[in-house]
Amino acid sequence: MDALPKRPANYVPLSPVGFLPRASAVYGDRTSVVYGRLRFTWTRTYERCRRLAASLLSLGVRKNDVVSVIAPNVPALYEMHFAVPMAAAVLNTINTRLDARSVAAILKHSQAGVLFVDYEYVRLARDALLIVADAGVPTPLLAVIDDIDMPTGVRLGELQYEELVSNGDPAAELPSLVDEWDAVALNYTSGTTSAPKGVVYSHRGAYLNTLGQLLSWGVGAEPVFLWTLPMFHCNGWTLTWGMAARGGVNVCIRQNRAADVYRAISDYGITHMCCAPVVFNILMDGEARQLAAPVHVLTGGAPPTAALLDRVERIGFRVTHSYGLTEATGPALACEWRHQWDLMPLPERSRLKARQGASVLSLADANVLDSNTMASVPRDGKSLGEIVLRGSSIMKGYLDNPAANEEAFKGGWFMTGDVGVVHSDGYIEIKDRSKDVIISGGENICSKEVEEVLLQHHAVADAAVVAMPHPHWGETPCAFLVAGNKAAVLCKDEVVAFCRKRMSRFMVPREVVLVDALPTNALGKVEKVKLRDAARNLVPSKL
Amino acid sequence: MDALPKRPANYVPLSPVGFLPRASAVYGDRTSVVYGRLRFTWTRTYERCRRLAASLLSLGVRKNDVVSVIAPNVPALYEMHFAVPMAAAVLNTINTRLDARSVAAILKHSQAGVLFVDYEYVRLARDALLIVADAGVPTPLLAVIDDIDMPTGVRLGELQYEELVSNGDPAAELPSLVDEWDAVALNYTSGTTSAPKGVVYSHRGAYLNTLGQLLSWGVGAEPVFLWTLPMFHCNGWTLTWGMAARGGVNVCIRQNRAADVYRAISDYGITHMCCAPVVFNILMDGEARQLAAPVHVLTGGAPPTAALLDRVERIGFRVTHSYGLTEATGPALACEWRHQWDLMPLPERSRLKARQGASVLSLADANVLDSNTMASVPRDGKSLGEIVLRGSSIMKGYLDNPAANEEAFKGGWFMTGDVGVVHSDGYIEIKDRSKDVIISGGENICSKEVEEVLLQHHAVADAAVVAMPHPHWGETPCAFLVAGNKAAVLCKDEVVAFCRKRMSRFMVPREVVLVDALPTNALGKVEKVKLRDAARNLVPSKL
The missing domain is CATH 3.40.50.12780 (ANL, N-terminal domain)
Structure with missing residues (x-):
C-alpha cells in the first residue's frame, strides 16, 4: 500500500x-x-x-x-x-x-x-x-x-x-x-x-x-x-x-x-x-x-x-x-x-x-477547553472555557512574529482567546470575547493598540479601553484614563483629537472616562469585566 | 513565508x-x-x-x-x-x-x-x-x-x-x-x-x-x-x-x-x-x-x-x-x-x-485528448479523444500491479480509456466507452475476462465479447466465437453452462454467436465496433 x-x-x-x-x-x-x-x-x-x-x-x-x-x-x-x-x-x-x-x-x-x-x-x-x-x-x-x-x-x-x-x-x-x-x-x-x-x-x-x-x-x-x-x-x-x-x-x-x-x-x-x-x-x-x-x-x-x-x-x-x-x-x-x-x-x-x-x-476539530486543566468543558451550556480550533484551514502562522505564534499555538490547538460554552447539542456559544478585541461595524479593534497610543499622551498615566455597546456599530471603544500629572489638564476632546491623529478613525474612542484608578485584581491585572459593565451604562454621546 | x-x-x-x-x-x-x-x-x-x-x-x-x-x-x-x-x-x-x-x-x-x-x-x-x-x-x-x-x-x-x-x-x-x-x-x-x-x-x-x-x-x-x-x-x-x-x-x-x-x-x-x-x-x-x-x-x-x-x-x-x-x-x-x-x-x-x-x-482537471497528439480536442462536440483526469481524488494506484499502473498513468494524466467529446460549453460527453467494459445493471464487466474464460473452452479457437443493448440491464455481454476444432461441436447452451461454472453470474454472456472469423483491421486487431453493431441487431433471447 x-x-x-x-x-x-x-x-x-x-x-x-x-x-x-x-x-x-x-x-x-x-x-x-x-x-x-x-x-x-x-x-x-x-x-x-x-x-x-x-x-x-x-x-x-x-x-x-x-x-x-x-x-x-x-x-x-x-x-x-x-x-x-x-x-x-x-x-x-x-x-x-x-x-x-x-x-x-x-x-x-x-x-x-x-x-x-x-x-x-x-x-x-x-x-x-x-x-x-x-x-x-x-x-x-x-x-x-x-x-x-x-x-x-x-x-x-x-x-x-x-x-x-x-x-x-x-x-x-x-x-x-x-x-x-x-x-x-x-x-x-x-x-x-x-x-x-x-x-x-x-x-x-x-x-x-x-x-x-x-x-x-x-x-x-x-x-x-x-x-x-x-x-x-x-x-x-x-x-x-x-x-x-x-x-x-x-x-x-x-x-x-x-x-x-x-x-x-x-x-x-x-x-x-x-x-x-x-x-x-x-x-x-x-x-x-x-x-x-x-x-x-x-x-x-x-x-x-x-x-x-x-x-x-x-x-x-x-x-x-x-x-x-x-x-x-x-x-x-x-x-x-x-x-x-x-x-x-x-x-x-x-x-x-x-x-x-x-x-x-x-476544520478537524473545535473545542472549548478549561484554561486550567486544558480539558474539554462539560457540554452544559454553562461551563466557561477558551474556544480552540485545529485543522488545515488554520493559518500557517503570523509573519515574522515568533512571540505571537508562541502564544497562539498551544497543546496542538489554535487558541482563539474567546471564551465560550458548549451546549448539550454540541453547538458552541461565545460568552465573552477575547478581552482585547472590540468589534465596531464589523471591524476588529485591538484595545491594546488604542491603549498604547493613549499612553503616549503626556497627561495620561494609565489607560484601559473596552467595548461599549452601540446601537448602530454594535460596539465602539470606550477609554478609561487615569491622569498622571496633576498639573496637566486631561481634556476629553483633546484626547480624542490626539487619537484621531494617531490611529484609524474607526479605532478612536467615542467615549473617554476619567477615573482615579483602574480596578485591578489581586494580581494587579486590570479587571476589564468591571470596566465593560461601567461602559454598558454609559449612553453614547455622539450619536 | x-x-x-x-x-x-x-x-x-x-x-x-x-x-x-x-x-x-x-x-x-x-x-x-x-x-x-x-x-x-x-x-x-x-x-x-x-x-x-x-x-x-x-x-x-x-x-x-x-x-x-x-x-x-x-x-x-x-x-x-x-x-x-x-x-x-x-x-x-x-x-x-x-x-x-x-x-x-x-x-x-x-x-x-x-x-x-x-x-x-x-x-x-x-x-x-x-x-x-x-x-x-x-x-x-x-x-x-x-x-x-x-x-x-x-x-x-x-x-x-x-x-x-x-x-x-x-x-x-x-x-x-x-x-x-x-x-x-x-x-x-x-x-x-x-x-x-x-x-x-x-x-x-x-x-x-x-x-x-x-x-x-x-x-x-x-x-x-x-x-x-x-x-x-x-x-x-x-x-x-x-x-x-x-x-x-x-x-x-x-x-x-x-x-x-x-x-x-x-x-x-x-x-x-x-x-x-x-x-x-x-x-x-x-x-x-x-x-x-x-x-x-x-x-x-x-x-x-x-x-x-x-x-x-x-x-x-x-x-x-x-x-x-x-x-x-x-x-x-x-x-x-x-x-x-x-x-x-x-x-x-x-x-x-x-x-x-x-x-x-x-479534481484539478478533466480533459479530452487526441490520442495521437495528446493535445486537447477542439470544443466542438464532435472531435473524439480519450477522457483523462488529474487531481488528488484519483487513486494511489493499483495494488501490486505495475503494468496496470504504467498503462493508467500517462503524461501527468489518469487515462480513463473512455472516448468522448467536449461541447462548446465545456461539458464532456462520452461517445464510446472503453472497449473492454460492459455495464450491466450498474456492474462493470471486463470483456477481456470473459474472453479469457471462453478461450479455455476446448472447442473455442477465438472469442470476442462486446456489449449488447438490453431493455432492463442496459447492456449484457454478447460473445462472438470461432470454433477451433471441426470435430468438437460448439453448442451455445453448453458454452453458457461452461461460463456459469467459471464466472460471476452477471458476467455470463446472454447471447452467443458463432462466426467463421472475427473481423480484424489491417493491424490484425479485432474490430469490436463492428461486433457491437452486429450485437445491436440481435434480440435478447432470454428476456
Missing part, C-alpha cells in the same frame, strides 16, 4: 487558484463579475488574470513577494485574488479604513513589492509611502486601479491596473505551484503596534476553507453573490475563491449604501451576501423593502439580536450566523440550522441562532 | 474518518443509521465504530492490513467504513454478485487478514476460503455479520460482528493518522484474471472526493439518504463518509425491491439516493408511485434515456447524471444543471442531461 508513489496525476497541490481555470473551462460563458456597466465572463476573467500575472512577473515580482492592495469591492480586487498567486506572489489586501500610519506599518512589515490602490485611496497610499520612505525602507511600486467612473485622461500613478492587464501576455508561462503549503495571502489583524500581526494563509488552507464555507453555508449551484462583505476581510471569507468554484456571479459595489444594495438585489437577482450586522442596520434604516425572492446572508462579528433577526427575516433575508477570525481563514463555526427549529417561536429561534455553532468541515 | 512550520494545530492529515467524531460532537443526537427496527444516533455510531476498531486491534489487525467484507447495504458495512481505518487498516468491500472464484482471487491478492460476511453470504465466503486454502495461501479470519432478521441462536462463524462491537473497549487508544497519503480503502475492478486490479484510495483522496461529491451534487443540510447504491461500489461513491460529513440519515435496505424503496421513501422522507439506471427500471415496472416530495437521485453508469428521464421526473425524482470510475473514487464528472435549461422541451433537456458534464471540485 505504501509503495504506491505520488504522481502528477494523483497528487495535485491544493490551491483555490485552480478554481479559476476550471470555471473558465466549464462556466466559461457565464457571468463572473458585474460592476456598474462592466460585465465579464469566466473565460474573460481567467484571461485578464493570466495577463495581470504575466505583467507582475515582468515587473520583477517573484515567489513569496508580497503584492498589496487598497481597494473597495471592485473587479480589480477580485481578479487580484487569482492573478497575484498565479505569479507565485502573496496577496496582501489592506483594510481601506486604516490610516496612513497603519498602512505604512503593513507595507514596512510585509516588505511589499507592489502596492495597488483604488483611485479613491491614492492620497492614503501616497501618505503611507511617505512614511515608509521616511523610515528609510524601500517603497513598493505604486499601481493605480483605474475605474469606469474615474474621469478619463487622469493619470494618478506610474502604473495603471488596466494597462497592466492589457499589456500582459495571456500566453506567458506562469509558475506552477509545487507545494500546497506555500503562502497565498497575508492579512493583517493589527498594524499600528510595534509587532504587527500578519496572518499567512497557505494554498492548502485557503482551498480547504473555500470548500468548507460553501458546504457549511450550503451555497448551491449558480449563486449570484453581492459583495457587501469587504474582500479585504479574510479574502471575503474565502468566497472570492468560492464564487469561482461555484461559477457564481460576483456583483461588485463600491459602498454598502442601502439604495445600492436593494437595487443590486432586484437588478441582478442576488441569492447570497455576507455582512456584519451593521450592514443590516444600514438596510433597515428607513428604506427597508420587501425582497422579491429570499436572499441568504451569512453574518458574523456579532450575533444578530432577536429584534434585528425578526425584522430582516420578515422582509426576506435568510440569516446564517457564523463565527470566525482571520487566523482561521474566516468563518470557523457556523450555526447550522435544523429544520425542527423552524416551528419554534421567534425568541427561541433567535436564541438558537445567536449561538456560533458547529465547526466548518475544513 | 516559507519559514512558518507545519504544526499539529494547522496541518491535520485529511481523512474522511474524521467526519465521524465531528458528527458525534455536533449531530450527536440525530439519527445516523436506520435499518428495519434498528436506529442509531451519530453518538452511538461513533461509539460502535470505536469499539469495533478496538476489537480489530485485539485480533491483531495492524497498519495497512486489509479487512474485507461481503455484505449488502446493512449498518455493519456502513460502520466498517470508519471502524476499519480507525484501526489503521484498509477496507476492502467485495461485490456480493461475485462468485467464489472471484472472491477468492481478491482475498488472495489483497492478503486480507479478516473477512467479514453478511449471514446471507456465508456459503459464498466459505467456498471462497476453500479455494484460498487449496492454493496454499493463509486464509483470513472469518467474522459473520449477524442481522436483526437472522434466526436467533444461530452461530455461523467463530467471530460475530455484534460481539466484536460489544466486546471492544470504547476507550481504547486508537492509532492516529500521520500521513494522509496512507491507504483507506481497496476496491477491486476485476478479480478473475491473473492480474487483479485492486484500486487503492488514500485518506486524502477519499476526504477530498467526499467534499467534492457533496458540492457537485449539492447535498444540503440534513439529507435523508436511501442506500440503493451498493456501498461496495467505490464506497458508495464516497457518500458513506459524506453522510457523516453532513450528519445525514443513512436508511439501509438489503435489496432494491420496488416496494421496499417506495416504502422507505415515504416512511423516512428520503431526500437523496444514488443508483444505476437499472434501479429506475425496477421502480418503473408496474408499481410506479407519485412521490410526496422530490427525491434527488444521482445516477451513473449509463446516461438516462429521454423516455426514462421523462417517466421518473414526472413522478418526482430529480435526476443528476454523473460519470465516474473506481479509479477516480467514484463520480469524476457531473452534469451540473443550469436553471436556464429548465424551460427547454424534454428531448432537449434530456440531451443536455445525458452529457457527463463538468469535473467535480476535488
Whole structure:
C-alpha cells in the first residue's frame, strides 16, 4: 500500500487558484463579475488574470513577494485574488479604513513589492509611502486601479491596473505551484503596534476553507453573490475563491449604501451576501423593502439580536450566523440550522441562532477547553472555557512574529482567546470575547493598540479601553484614563483629537472616562469585566 | 513565508474518518443509521465504530492490513467504513454478485487478514476460503455479520460482528493518522484474471472526493439518504463518509425491491439516493408511485434515456447524471444543471442531461485528448479523444500491479480509456466507452475476462465479447466465437453452462454467436465496433 508513489496525476497541490481555470473551462460563458456597466465572463476573467500575472512577473515580482492592495469591492480586487498567486506572489489586501500610519506599518512589515490602490485611496497610499520612505525602507511600486467612473485622461500613478492587464501576455508561462503549503495571502489583524500581526494563509488552507464555507453555508449551484462583505476581510471569507468554484456571479459595489444594495438585489437577482450586522442596520434604516425572492446572508462579528433577526427575516433575508477570525481563514463555526427549529417561536429561534455553532468541515476539530486543566468543558451550556480550533484551514502562522505564534499555538490547538460554552447539542456559544478585541461595524479593534497610543499622551498615566455597546456599530471603544500629572489638564476632546491623529478613525474612542484608578485584581491585572459593565451604562454621546 | 512550520494545530492529515467524531460532537443526537427496527444516533455510531476498531486491534489487525467484507447495504458495512481505518487498516468491500472464484482471487491478492460476511453470504465466503486454502495461501479470519432478521441462536462463524462491537473497549487508544497519503480503502475492478486490479484510495483522496461529491451534487443540510447504491461500489461513491460529513440519515435496505424503496421513501422522507439506471427500471415496472416530495437521485453508469428521464421526473425524482470510475473514487464528472435549461422541451433537456458534464471540485482537471497528439480536442462536440483526469481524488494506484499502473498513468494524466467529446460549453460527453467494459445493471464487466474464460473452452479457437443493448440491464455481454476444432461441436447452451461454472453470474454472456472469423483491421486487431453493431441487431433471447 505504501509503495504506491505520488504522481502528477494523483497528487495535485491544493490551491483555490485552480478554481479559476476550471470555471473558465466549464462556466466559461457565464457571468463572473458585474460592476456598474462592466460585465465579464469566466473565460474573460481567467484571461485578464493570466495577463495581470504575466505583467507582475515582468515587473520583477517573484515567489513569496508580497503584492498589496487598497481597494473597495471592485473587479480589480477580485481578479487580484487569482492573478497575484498565479505569479507565485502573496496577496496582501489592506483594510481601506486604516490610516496612513497603519498602512505604512503593513507595507514596512510585509516588505511589499507592489502596492495597488483604488483611485479613491491614492492620497492614503501616497501618505503611507511617505512614511515608509521616511523610515528609510524601500517603497513598493505604486499601481493605480483605474475605474469606469474615474474621469478619463487622469493619470494618478506610474502604473495603471488596466494597462497592466492589457499589456500582459495571456500566453506567458506562469509558475506552477509545487507545494500546497506555500503562502497565498497575508492579512493583517493589527498594524499600528510595534509587532504587527500578519496572518499567512497557505494554498492548502485557503482551498480547504473555500470548500468548507460553501458546504457549511450550503451555497448551491449558480449563486449570484453581492459583495457587501469587504474582500479585504479574510479574502471575503474565502468566497472570492468560492464564487469561482461555484461559477457564481460576483456583483461588485463600491459602498454598502442601502439604495445600492436593494437595487443590486432586484437588478441582478442576488441569492447570497455576507455582512456584519451593521450592514443590516444600514438596510433597515428607513428604506427597508420587501425582497422579491429570499436572499441568504451569512453574518458574523456579532450575533444578530432577536429584534434585528425578526425584522430582516420578515422582509426576506435568510440569516446564517457564523463565527470566525482571520487566523482561521474566516468563518470557523457556523450555526447550522435544523429544520425542527423552524416551528419554534421567534425568541427561541433567535436564541438558537445567536449561538456560533458547529465547526466548518475544513476544520478537524473545535473545542472549548478549561484554561486550567486544558480539558474539554462539560457540554452544559454553562461551563466557561477558551474556544480552540485545529485543522488545515488554520493559518500557517503570523509573519515574522515568533512571540505571537508562541502564544497562539498551544497543546496542538489554535487558541482563539474567546471564551465560550458548549451546549448539550454540541453547538458552541461565545460568552465573552477575547478581552482585547472590540468589534465596531464589523471591524476588529485591538484595545491594546488604542491603549498604547493613549499612553503616549503626556497627561495620561494609565489607560484601559473596552467595548461599549452601540446601537448602530454594535460596539465602539470606550477609554478609561487615569491622569498622571496633576498639573496637566486631561481634556476629553483633546484626547480624542490626539487619537484621531494617531490611529484609524474607526479605532478612536467615542467615549473617554476619567477615573482615579483602574480596578485591578489581586494580581494587579486590570479587571476589564468591571470596566465593560461601567461602559454598558454609559449612553453614547455622539450619536 | 516559507519559514512558518507545519504544526499539529494547522496541518491535520485529511481523512474522511474524521467526519465521524465531528458528527458525534455536533449531530450527536440525530439519527445516523436506520435499518428495519434498528436506529442509531451519530453518538452511538461513533461509539460502535470505536469499539469495533478496538476489537480489530485485539485480533491483531495492524497498519495497512486489509479487512474485507461481503455484505449488502446493512449498518455493519456502513460502520466498517470508519471502524476499519480507525484501526489503521484498509477496507476492502467485495461485490456480493461475485462468485467464489472471484472472491477468492481478491482475498488472495489483497492478503486480507479478516473477512467479514453478511449471514446471507456465508456459503459464498466459505467456498471462497476453500479455494484460498487449496492454493496454499493463509486464509483470513472469518467474522459473520449477524442481522436483526437472522434466526436467533444461530452461530455461523467463530467471530460475530455484534460481539466484536460489544466486546471492544470504547476507550481504547486508537492509532492516529500521520500521513494522509496512507491507504483507506481497496476496491477491486476485476478479480478473475491473473492480474487483479485492486484500486487503492488514500485518506486524502477519499476526504477530498467526499467534499467534492457533496458540492457537485449539492447535498444540503440534513439529507435523508436511501442506500440503493451498493456501498461496495467505490464506497458508495464516497457518500458513506459524506453522510457523516453532513450528519445525514443513512436508511439501509438489503435489496432494491420496488416496494421496499417506495416504502422507505415515504416512511423516512428520503431526500437523496444514488443508483444505476437499472434501479429506475425496477421502480418503473408496474408499481410506479407519485412521490410526496422530490427525491434527488444521482445516477451513473449509463446516461438516462429521454423516455426514462421523462417517466421518473414526472413522478418526482430529480435526476443528476454523473460519470465516474473506481479509479477516480467514484463520480469524476457531473452534469451540473443550469436553471436556464429548465424551460427547454424534454428531448432537449434530456440531451443536455445525458452529457457527463463538468469535473467535480476535488479534481484539478478533466480533459479530452487526441490520442495521437495528446493535445486537447477542439470544443466542438464532435472531435473524439480519450477522457483523462488529474487531481488528488484519483487513486494511489493499483495494488501490486505495475503494468496496470504504467498503462493508467500517462503524461501527468489518469487515462480513463473512455472516448468522448467536449461541447462548446465545456461539458464532456462520452461517445464510446472503453472497449473492454460492459455495464450491466450498474456492474462493470471486463470483456477481456470473459474472453479469457471462453478461450479455455476446448472447442473455442477465438472469442470476442462486446456489449449488447438490453431493455432492463442496459447492456449484457454478447460473445462472438470461432470454433477451433471441426470435430468438437460448439453448442451455445453448453458454452453458457461452461461460463456459469467459471464466472460471476452477471458476467455470463446472454447471447452467443458463432462466426467463421472475427473481423480484424489491417493491424490484425479485432474490430469490436463492428461486433457491437452486429450485437445491436440481435434480440435478447432470454428476456
